[in-house]
Amino acid sequence: MGFSMAELFAKEGAKVVMTARGKEKLDVAVQQIRDQGYDVTGVVADNKNLDDVKRVIQTALDVYGDLDIVINNAAIGEQKMIDETDDEWLEHVYQTNVFGPFRFIREALKIFLPKNEGCIINISSVNGDRPFCGASYTSSKGAINTLKKNVAMRLIDTNIRINAVAPGATVTPAHLANKAGEQPGGAKMLEYSKHFVYFPGPECDPMDQANACLFLASDMGKHVKGQVIQVCNGAFYKSVQEVKTLLAYYDQPEETTDYSVICSFTPPKELGKCVYCNHCKPCPVGIDIGLVNKYYDLALAGDAMAVEHYRTLEKNADDCIACGHCDNRCPFSVKQSERMQEIRSYMGLKTR
Numbered sequence: 001m002g003f004s005m006a007e008l009f010a011k012e013g014a015k016v017v018m019t020a021r022g023k024e025k026l027d028v029a030v031q032q033i034r035d036q037g038y039d040v041t042g043v044v045a046d047n048k049n050l051d052d053v054k055r056v057i058q059t060a061l062d063v064y065g066d067l068d069i070v071i072n073n074a075a076i077g078e079q080k081m082i083d084e085t086d087d088e089w090l091e092h093v094y095q096t097n098v099f100g101p102f103r104f105i106r107e108a109l110k111i112f113l114p115k116n117e118g119c120i121i122n123i124s125s126v127n128g129d130r131p132f133c134g135a136s137y138t139s140s141k142g143a144i145n146t147l148k149k150n151v152a153m154r155l156i157d158t159n160i161r162i163n164a165v166a167p168g169a170t171v172t173p174a175h176l177a178n179k180a181g182e183q184p185g186g187a188k189m190l191e192y193s194k195h196f197v198y199f200p201g202p203e204c205d206p207m208d209q210a211n212a213c214l215f216l217a218s219d220m221g222k223h224v225k226g227q228v229i230q231v232c233n234g235a236f237y238k239s240v241q242e243v244k245t246l247l248a249y250y251d252q253p254e255e256t257t258d259y260s261v262i263c264s265f266t267p268p269k270e271l272g273k274c275v276y277c278n279h280c281k282p283c284p285v286g287i288d289i290g291l292v293n294k295y296y297d298l299a300l301a302g303d304a305m306a307v308e309h310y311r312t313l314e315k316n317a318d319d320c321i322a323c324g325h326c327d328n329r330c331p332f333s334v335k336q337s338e339r340m341q342e343i344r345s346y347m348g349l350k351t352r
């Protein structure tokens with residue numbers, strides 16, 4: 001995912017500092033982007049280490065003269081349930097998933113605050129909100145979402161923005177390992193959580209996540225602060241059965257989903273009378289059809305205030321263009337377009 005982000009940002013004109021813990025893979029990634037003619041620099045670094053974090057930022061300043069955008073993408077995915085998680089593992093996951101982003105945000109703000117400009121993006125996860133993977137991983141993603149909100153409040157009177165992108169299932173090596181039950185913890189947690197999360201698919205591409213980052217980092221996202229953009233192709237927090245029941249609607253024959261039978265329950269003497277329900281909305285010119293009818297009936301009944309209230313409406317029967325949309329949608333067979341003409345004449349006389 002980080003490679004796609006670096007590649008996309010470089011193509012869009014950014015000077016990119018890429019980091020990884022392993023030099024070999026980092027060198028290959030850097031070269032691949034350089035081969036396309038773009039300017040990127042690689043720094044071997046681990047966000048668990050404050051000196052490394054400082055060195056990454058200093059490299060951006062030394063090589064490119066400034067720092068504008070920080071993306072906290074490094075993370076450890078895992079599937080260990082709470083009863084499988086010891087303190088050592090918790091510390092291991094939190095160091096990368098929470099403490100690392102914390103350090104990068106704090107150190108980047110030393111550059112951003114004096115110039116009152118900058119953009120921070122945390123790569124969170126749908127697990128920050130729907131915790132169906134390991135206990136350490138999911139809670140760490142919830143933690144950085146909360147951290148992001150806290151920092152956004154701190155920065156509210158500045159031009160520095162912090163947001164998050166929350167990927168759902170995205171085709172990355174970590175995700176493929178997860179699907180194969182090969183992440184630490186295996187697949188037991190997913191057995192418990194599968195009843196609560198529904199994922200219609202298909203899986204996202206790493207570039208989907210990069211595009212969301214680009215939006216947040218660019219002028220397109222200039223008024224987005226403290227938010228989480230979920231890029232997950234609709235991973236719902238519902239029981240699978242509940243979603244299947246809802247989707248079954250679309251497999252029903254037309255006669256089963258034709259609710260016009262409800263109209264036949266209307267007592268015949270009520271047919272043609274407006275009951276102000278507004279089921280005929282929307283009116284293309286914005287008339288509140290129910291309210292206009294209500295004031296009309298009250299006015300007919302002698303309520304002088306009803307005429308006054310009618311006058312205050314932004315749109316009334318005078319605005320009706322007799323399009324007939326409301327006639328077709330009224331379950332009580334009110335010929336509303338004709339009635340609007342009637343109301344227009346009556347209220348016109350009253351308000352003259």
Ligand code: SF4
Binds near residue numbers: 281326
């Ligand atoms: S015209 Fe029909 S649908 Fe519209 S408010 Fe009146 S009764 Fe309801």
Ligand code: SF4
Binds near residue numbers: 326
């Ligand atoms: S007929 Fe008049 S009130 Fe009815 S939807 Fe058209 S414009 Fe609106």
